[in-house]
Each structure stands twice: as structure tokens, then as C-alpha cells.
Amino acid sequence: MHLIERVEFHSPLEERDRLGGRKPGWNSEFSTRAAFLYLRGGEKVLAGRIAGTQTLIATIRKSDLSDGIENSWMMLDRATGKEYAIRGVEPNRYKPRQYLDILCETVL
Helix, strand or coil: CCCCEEEEEEEEEEEECCCCCEEEEEEEEEEEEEEEEECCCCHHHHHHHHHCCCEEEEEEECCCCHHHCCCCCEEEECCCCCEEEEEEEEECCCCCCCEEEEEEEECC
16 A cells, blocks of 8 residues: 555644634644545535535554544645545555545535
8 A cells, every 4th residue: 555645634622712712723633644545436426526525535554643533533635735524434444453544525
């Protein structure tokens, strides 16, 4: 598996502004290499393409840091600057002890 893409993972963070209100933000957790598989079939994927979203699976090496990834997190592609909402995390089908597959969708 060729992990050639550079990605960062961010967890949600709520900060307080000067007036005591809350403003959403992101806390950078870690960066790593990934392999991208762009999805093309399926009804939901095709509907997303019409709406302007891109769905992909990012495969990363499993580690202590990657075990904490949740659906509320965000992934950033450092090469393009695109932000992806994480929709699901599961062990890789072929090498479940070494890799994680992360289903992502571009943020509009």
C-alpha cells in the first residue's frame, strides 16, 4: 500500500470568546500519511457528486493516535487544503491489524 498523501486529523473544540459565548473550532490531533480511494459508484455517491461533494476512503496506518478517531472529527488534505467530514472508521478489509479505512466526505 502506497501512503503518499499527507493528511491531518482534527477533533472538535469549543472555545469561549471575550463575551462568554461559544465559538466552534478544531484542535489539531496528529498528521500522518494516507492512501486515497475515490468512490464513484452507488446512489449516494452519485447524488453527492451532483451536489458537489466528493466521497473517498482514506487508508492510514493503525496507531495509538489513530485509535481515537471519531465520526465528529475532520480530516484535512494538506496538499489541496480540502476538509473532509469523517463518516466512518473501520479496520482495513485486507490488513485489519495494520491499517484503518476512514470514510470521508468533502465539507461544503
